[in-house]
Amino acid sequence: MAAAVDETAQTVLRRELGSFLRAHRERLTPSDVGLPSTPRRRTSGLRREEVAALSGVSVAWYTWVEQGRVDTSRQVLDAVARALRMDSTARRHALALAGFVTEPPEAGTDVSFDPAFRTMLDSWPDSPALLLDSTLDILAWNTAYTAVWPDPTALPPERRNLLMLLIGDARHQRLLPDWQPVFMDLYRHFRTRADQQPPAARSRQLTARMRTERPDLEAWWACRSVGDFTSRTIELLPQAGPPRTYSMTLLLTSEPQGGAVLVQTPT
CATH class of the missing domain: 1.10.260.40 (lambda repressor-like DNA-binding domains)
Known part of the structure; x- marks a missing residue:
């Protein structure tokens, strides 16, 4: 077998x-x-x-x-x-x-992370930050994040995925009206890892789910391009108060394998 x-x-x-x-x-x-x-x-x-x-x-x-x-x-x-x-x-x-790199963990593998990452996130009191795995599932976040973005604890664990939230959550899209270029950069980053995984992997299940929930974006799902996420300036429109501008950066991590820290620094 x-x-x-x-x-x-x-x-x-x-x-x-x-x-x-x-x-x-x-x-x-x-x-x-x-x-x-x-x-x-x-x-x-x-x-x-x-x-x-x-x-x-x-x-x-x-x-x-x-x-x-x-x-x-x-x-x-x-x-x-x-x-x-x-x-x-x-x-x-x-x-x-073609198999010339170490493959990522198989589907169903529990993702754990060093507690030092949570300490690092909490050391940024003014910078919203997320710890992500290779499929951009949200593993941890800091207080600065929930002060600006919707609290991930309000979502079931299977919905705590950055890609899913950007394409399917109205609150995220209202907060970040120019969400599409951010999503496409993250999606290309995601694809560099997703194509290497077996059919039953979480990444392929996630891709199928995005296709099902947003069939109007089929041109995106059929895209073959890959690339590293590039730092960018974003403008958030909170419900109360003036617009806020941040520099968004993706920092790659060795653990969890293929993971990253997404940090937004006020400008």
């Missing part, structure tokens, strides 16, 4: 890698990679044979990789990533999908 589960997870990761490569191939034009443009091209972006030639592999082999039919070496994948002009984040993601 375990072998069957491993084989299924490996097949899923191969398909995810193939989709990721195809999405990058379709975004490029011949001029992007120094090739001449031809007047009649039925294929959006580069052709498979063009990527294969740039990567130094056969067309058949690259096609099989993109179709999720074979495993590939790190050397070949590095060459493909260069041919597709991937940045460092996208390249790391492709390597992770």
Whole structure:
């Protein structure tokens, strides 16, 4: 039974890698990679044979990789990533999908964190802060957070997820009217980890739930892009008092694995 589960997870990761490569191939034009443009091209972006030639592999082999039919070496994948002009984040993601990094914990694993994180959060009396796991589930928060944002204790544990709150909670959207770019940056951060996990993982369950609850955002759920969250300035509109401006930053942590601290510093 375990072998069957491993084989299924490996097949899923191969398909995810193939989709990721195809999405990058379709975004490029011949001029992007120094090739001449031809007047009649039925294929959006580069052709498979063009990527294969740039990567130094056969067309058949690259096609099989993109179709999720074979495993590939790190050397070949590095060459493909260069041919597709991937940045460092996208390249790391492709390597992770191919199994060249340590996989995150399996679904159902209890997430614990060092109590020192709670002490750290509480040391910021004026900066709302959250401790998040790799799926952006909320593990801990400080008093400054509940002074500005809705208190997570008012929600059932399964709803304490930052992505779910931003797309599905009216209170969060009223407080942060410009929530969409924040969500998309967080969602790309989430995807760098979600695609590496097996089908039963929390991340995949969460993705399915977001698709179900917000089918109007299908273009977002179909997006293949990944990236690191970039610090940004946000403006919050509390029910009482003037607008408040914060610098929002995501600090990665080693424990919990793949976790982060989201801190909002008053400006």
